[in-house]
Amino acid sequence: MxxxxxIVLIVWGLILVKTVPSYAGVPLNNLEGVxxxxxxxxxxxxxxxxxxxxxxSKFSFDDFLSSKPQIGTWYVNLxxxxxxxxTVGIAQTFFKRLELSYGYENVSITxxxxxxKHNFGAKLLVLEEKDYIPAVSVGTVLKHTTYHAAxxxxxxxxxIVATKLIKKTFPKPVLISGGLLSTKGKxxxxxxxxxxxxxxLFGNIDVLPLPNVAVGFEYxxxxxxxxxxxxxxxxxxxxxxxxxxxxxVAAYVFTGDYKSxxxxxxxxxxxLSAQYAF
Numbered sequence: 001m002x003x004x005x006x007i008v009l010i011v012w013g014l015i016l017v018k019t020v021p022s023y024a025g026v027p028l029n030n031l032e033g034v035x036x037x038x039x040x041x042x043x044x045x046x047x048x049x050x051x052x053x054x055x056x057s058k059f060s061f062d063d064f065l066s067s068k069p070q071i072g073t074w075y076v077n078l079x080x081x082x083x084x085x086x087t088v089g090i091a092q093t094f095f096k097r098l099e100l101s102y103g104y105e106n107v108s109i110t111x112x113x114x115x116x117k118h119n120f121g122a123k124l125l126v127l128e129e130k131d132y133i134p135a136v137s138v139g140t141v142l143k144h145t146t147y148h149a150a151x152x153x154x155x156x157x158x159x160i161v162a163t164k165l166i167k168k169t170f171p172k173p174v175l176i177s178g179g180l181l182s183t184k185g186k187x188x189x190x191x192x193x194x195x196x197x198x199x200x201l202f203g204n205i206d207v208l209p210l211p212n213v214a215v216g217f218e219y220x221x222x223x224x225x226x227x228x229x230x231x232x233x234x235x236x237x238x239x240x241x242x243x244x245x246x247x248x249v250a251a252y253v254f255t256g257d258y259k260s261x262x263x264x265x266x267x268x269x270x271x272l273s274a275q276y277a278f
Contacts, residue, residue, distance in 0.1 A: 023212040023241035026175065028249065028275045029072025032119040032141055032188070033089025033103025038074070038235055038251060038271065039188075039220045040202045042177050043135035043163035045099040045125050046070050046091035047277060068092075070277040080267030081258045082110035091121070099123040099139075107190050116146045117190055134164035134176075143189040150192025157189075158182040161202075170207075175214070178203040183223050187230065187264060198223040212241040222256065222263055231256020231265035249273035 027035035027042040035046035047068045069092045076085035089103035101121035108114050123139035141157045161179030181200050184193040200223050206216030215238050222230030237251035250272055256265020 024244055024247045024275070024277055025241055026206075026214070026239075028239070028247065028273070029070060029089035029091055029101070029103070031074050031076075031085075031087050031089075031103065031105065032121065032143075033072070033087075033091060033101040034119070034121045034123065034139065034141060035070075035091050035099055035101065037204050037206075037216070037218050038237065038249075038253070038273070039233055040177070040204055040218055041123065041137070041139060041159060041161050041179070042204070043125065043129075043137040043161045043179075045093040045097070045123060045137070046101065047093045047099075068278045070275065072273060072275040074271065074273045076253065076269060076271050078253075078255065078258075078266045078269040080269070083266055083269075084108040089119075097125045099125075105190070113146075113148055115190055118144045119189075129164065134162040136160070136162045143185065143193075145189055145192055147191050150186075152184070152193040152195070155184045155189070155193040157185060159202075173208040175204070175206040175208070175216070177205075181220075181223075184225075185223065185230075186225075186228050187266070191264075194223075194225040194228055196225045198225060206239075214239040214241070224263075229263040231260070231263040235271065237271070245277050247273075247275040249275070 027044045027046055030036035030038055034041045036042045047070050069090060071090045074087045085107050087105045091099055091101035093099045103119035105117040120142040123137050125137045127136035129135035138160050144154045159179055159181045163177040166174045179202055181202055182197055184197050186192050200221035202220040204218045206214045208214050218235045220233045222232045233255045235251045235253040237249055239247055239249045241247045253271050254268045256263055258265045258267035
């Protein structure tokens with residue numbers, strides 16, 4: 001499976017590379033299909049804006065479909081816990097405010113089960129980004145897992161997130177994002193959902209040393225319940241915006257000590273992603 005994923009990413013990249021001065025950017029489709037980075041959502045909605053609506057018409061189709069659809073695939077190899085995690089997601093923005101998304105995850109847990117997880121997301125941009133004001137969005141993700149030992153297999157996450165691209169304060173553009181997540185998920189919901197709900201913090205920071213390269217760090221606090229504790233997750237990543245449609249991401253991820261008894265961790269590993277905007 002590892003070799004197949006790597007080959008697909010390389011071939012896809014070679015096919016889609018174009019020598020054009022226009023580059024893609026964030027948000028990507030995250031592991032659950034939502035417009036964000038890897039684990040976390042961003043306040044920005046998915047897709048690229050279309051042309052200006054027809055001003056001579058009372059209603060333009062571009063007023064409804066205000067972005068092109070975008071898709072993203074991820075492959076996570078957590079070698080310490082022997083987990084292969086592959087995902088594909090798609091997102092589309094409507095009325096320049098409402099992002100709808102779907103993400104499919106296949107989590108192969110050696111000697112346990114191949115778990116499938118489905119994610120149906122909705123994100124609403126409530127405040128547009130201005131000179132000194134971040135973009136702010138609220139969202140929800142309906143999740144369903146097939147993990148055989150899960151007592152509750154379906155539940156909702158809710159979040160609020162603010163994102164700001166700072167262009168002038170620092171030598172290079174810096175993207176800062178942070179938010180609050182309410183969840184019942186065990187390992188992002190892969191292992192099911194708890195009876196309790198916990199609120200946790202998450203955040204991202206990315207620097208763009210080049211117009212088509214982003215280097216960043218991502219963090220998500222682990223939700224804690226009476227009978228189950230998630231480890232904190234973080235990753236360090238580099239994204240290459242190959243052209244206006246195609247992006248590649250590589251990362252190192254740490255999901256907690258997989259031998260720890262204090263919280264459920266899955267160890268560390270490598271992450272690869274390919275993203276395409278139509």
